[in-house]
């Protein structure tokens with residue numbers, strides 16, 4: 172039946188399909204979009220095969236780590252887009268939002284009782300892996316998990332990679348076979364299915380669907396939810412429609428300037444990471460757009476597969492460097508989440524980095540800041556404070572400064588383990604794209620992952636790469652950035 176690569180499918184229990192079931196249930200958790208979504212496509216295929224209606228449950232818990240107005244608002248806006256979109260299709264969309272802690276408990280189980288089978292999203296990070304197996308054991312129909320994370324199916328690899336170079340080499344050998352198999356742009360467009368008009372009254376009563384007011388994510392509605400209200404929503408709107416707007420803007424206006432993306436005063440990167448993180452857009456859709464814009468075909472690929480950073484795709488330099496971030500760097504993080512044991516624990520750092528950081532553990536520190544001081548951007552370093560202010564206000568941070576930000580936290584912490592802890596808290600609490608496999612790879616990169624040993628060996632940093640705000644300000648233009656994100660004027664001079 173399937174157009175979907177077998178490597179992307181996993182069945183999580185041995186239950187038989189309930190052919191008398193009323194519908195196929197798609198439990199949307201990580202890929203919160205109607206387009207280019209292998210999991211949705213798989214659920215549609217099952218519904219067609221069984222000639223049953225398709226029910227889509229998109230649920231939002233209130234107890235996930237760092238649940239706040241900021242994250243909820245972005246997700247709810249995405250749910251509003253989905254509600255509108257699915258109302259024009261044959262699928263029945265059921266948005267559920269916990270208004271009290273754990274009020275969603277039992278909903279999946281109850282909906283599964285009258286389903287033929289359940290299809291869901293297979294994501295290797297955050298709380299998803301811990302959520303799926305218990306769910307599979309609680310229901311009496313099959314639970315099928317589908318990987319729609321990136322261009323390469325996660326299980327096309329069978330181990331983790333110590334460097335981006337090693338992963339890139341693997342990608343260059345493995346990826347061509349997967350470039351023919353993209354998910355459908357709109358899996359519901361032409362299907363003919365019976366409709367499900369409503370879900371059972373008892374379910375609607377116990378777990379009422381989120382109404383338009385809640386999905387609009389207005390302040391009043393957010394205030395009633397049991398989440399952290401101190402992390403406020405940003406002006407960035409969530410949802411697949413806004414993601415498509417960012418996608419078009421990037422390709423129409425920014426791509427040629429992408430090689431200058433390290434300049435804090437120029438905003439030329441795509442800003443797509445929150446949309447990728449919440450599943451509002453997929454790598455496949457972005458890449459498809461790029462291929463069309465650059466008139467690319469498979470014949471453009473270079474036969475050389477030695478892991479070189481540019482030249483393999485046969486695209487413009489700007490497009491090649493964008494794809495290196497979007498595919499190599501993004502997907503090596505997903506690969507680690509699946510294959511590197513304890514990938515989010517300090518001990519998973521490479522041996523050379525752990526040894527070197529341990530050797531310099533007791534080096535004297537000129538500055539040591541508490542989590543609260545860092546959180547409130549109260550350090551002596553104006554560029555660092557500006558970057559932290561951007562994170563607080565906008566839920567994002569310019570990419571080059573994000574590296575500097577992490578490196579300085581290492582320098583200003585009592586020890587590297589505390590540095591790691593503080594980076595994770597600040598990033599995951601405030602960044603819209605936080606709590607992602609790439610949060611882990613970016614933060615662990617600051618401590619040596621995917622990097623090599625550097626000389627000369629320095630205090631505190633040891634052999635891990637050393638960065639300073641002074642050098643950053645010399646190398647790049649930061650004036651506008653400082654003006655925009657500095658609270659106290661006139662304090663910056665190098």
Ligand SMILES: Cc1cc2nc3c(=O)[nH]c(=O)nc-3n(C[C@H](O)[C@H](O)[C@H](O)COP(=O)(O)OP(=O)(O)OC[C@H]3O[C@@H](n4cnc5c(N)ncnc54)[C@H](O)[C@@H]3O)c2cc1C
Pocket residue numbers: 432440441442443444445447448496497498500501502504568569570573574577598602604605606607609610611612613614616617
């Ligand atoms: C300390 C630190 C923390 C980070 N935390 C996160 C995080 O929480 N979530 C997150 O998605 N990324 C994180 N990154 C990686 C990177 O900073 C962001 O992905 C990027 O800045 C997002 O901006 P953009 O969408 O404009 O990227 P673009 O430059 O337009 O790139 C397109 C996409 O490629 C991917 N990408 C780009 N750069 C990287 C990278 N270095 N590593 C992995 N993937 C990349 C992202 O999905 C991004 O959206 C972190 C990096 C560091 C150094």
